Amino acid sequence: MAGRRTSRTLLAREKARARTAELRAREQQLEDLATHWFEAEAEITEIDVAARRKMETYAARVRTESGKETQRLRATMAAVATRMLELDRVRSVAGRLGVPESELRSIQQVSTTPAAGREEATVTS
Secondary structure (H helix, E strand, O other), X not given: OHHHHHHHHHHHHHHHHHHHHHHHHHHHHHHHHHXXXXXXXXXXXXXXXXXXXXXXXXXXXXXXXXXXXXXXXXXXXXXXXXXXXXXXXXXXHHHHXXXXXXXXXXXXXXXXXXXXXXXXXXXXX
């Protein structure tokens, strides 16, 4: 009977080892797959951060360019308004342009200062 127990025990141990080896291989495979998941996730985060940086840089450049263009056009508008104010009253020009009289008065004040007058003279010339 001792021989049967030993052979049974050996078979049981062998079966347990095989099962343990399968479980370890499965766990290793799951760990490897999880590693790939987290690597991809980290790469996505890096791509998103880089894309945000690029968009912010591009947006800043566009804002700068549009700011310069807007500033140039506002100077043109101020020069036009100044010329119109030379020809007509504030209320009439405001009604014609559809802007508040206060806006035209502020343009008028800026245009009467010596430095602004020289700048606008170059814009209208």
